[in-house]
Amino acid sequence: MSELRLENVSRWYGNVVAVNGVSMTIGPGVTGLLGPNGAGKSTLIHMMGGFLAPSSGTVELDGRPVWRNPEVYRSLGLVPERETAYDFLTGRQFVVAMAKLHKLPDPAAAARRAIALVEMEHAQERVIGTYSKGMKQRIKMASALVHDPPVLLLDEPFNGMDPRQRLQLMELIRAMAAEGRTILFSSHILEEVERLAGHIEVIVAGRHAASGDFRAIRRLMTDRPHRFLVRSADDRRLAAAIIADGSSRGVHLTEQGLEVEAVDFQRFTWLLPRLARDAGVRLLEVSPSDESLESVFSYLVSR
């Protein structure tokens, strides 16, 4: 079990602040680093991976500084965003070479294991230059896993992958997290983070905008209207009761049910069952319809 700890980390280039006073602790499981392009995600990952000095603050892996300390790579695997690997090597040669660079006792066996983990046995004798984007991503992943590191950092791992490759990689990441690894991946695509990450760190304009489970993040912002989809035995009657109560800004009657825009999340979830009971309407389904990261995100950006 490993822990990556960032303490008040900032990074600036000249007058431009790329990362501003970020503190976070990344523990076992999958953490998604979410933010729009240019928010500072890569800068942050490069600092976590020891490729960039923080202008101020510290990045530590299990209490050891990451910067200027190649020894951390014994317990850290890094999958860079860029596609390039050594294109003239075959997949197997590449992963074996990485195992040798780690000075593993049995590089061939370690490479076999890592290649099997990413299910690339079928293409391991082909030259990397002939791989598709998804295959390159997986062979890079194998190279980062060859020394069985407890911590894995992935920079935009799903970029350029087709949906099937994306699913495969998600499964792989989940499986590795289940083994107790600490995995952090960055993405600007909300759907990916939402589906994969148990924990989310949101970076907006270089600042640490939010942290936690995405529903929890969402609930923190009670001043923002929340949308619910409500199905009941009698939608019209329920709509009238909701409007009369005043805890909602609007109610739309649709084919699927009622679309309710609640002003106060907590009050609404507490109130709705009571309203329904008093009106004598049976509730069939209540689901938050916009509790996606997209809405959390646009809210955070505009805040």
Added chain:
Amino acid sequence: MNATIASITFRAMLGRRRALLLLVLPFLLLALAIGLRAADVADLDVSAGVLQRFGLATLLPLLALIAGTGVIGPEIDDGQIMYVLTKPIPRRVIVLTKLAVAIVLVVAFGVVPTLLAGLVLTGTTAQVAAAFTAGVLVGGIAYTSLFVALAVLSRNAVTIGLLYALVWEALLGSVAPGARSASVQQWAMSVTDALTDASAVTSTVRLPVALALLAAVAVAGCVLAVARLRTLPVAGAE
């Protein structure tokens, strides 16, 4: 030294199209030597002139530039260097391995052809062939170290290296005596000069000074490259 880094570097260097460039230059030198010999105009003065102007002053810096920047520059530009940097390997091992590969290439494509061309042109007369071989070897080590450092320090290493070799050493060296003394080429000539009696070979820098400067350039190149690689901002990090 790291065998894995060395083998990947060799494959990268010899697999690229620039490997042809490495071959063309020594081929030209050898063709010239054989041509002069066949035409029976290869007296000692002409031979020394060819070995100096074409071998030491042109072939060597170009080869060292191709090899020195080629072993590490493209890898930094592409971001592949990440795969080596994310390993528990001291940076100095990485730099020294890259430098060693580049020097091996310079020896294979520069030093050995110089020896062969020297033998074709002069046989063993006045030790000219051996003297130029030694000069090209020590000059090659200094040049290569300089260009490896340049490749780690700047994305424009090839341009800067060409400017140094062509403008500083060739052009300024021929008009400004001061500039001439401050050039790897002249220091290498001092070594050659010390090893042969041929009167066509002259140098402007005294041997001990030349040797000290060659060593200083080689060591400084290594130190600079190691220091820079420790804090290298990798492509995409900015």
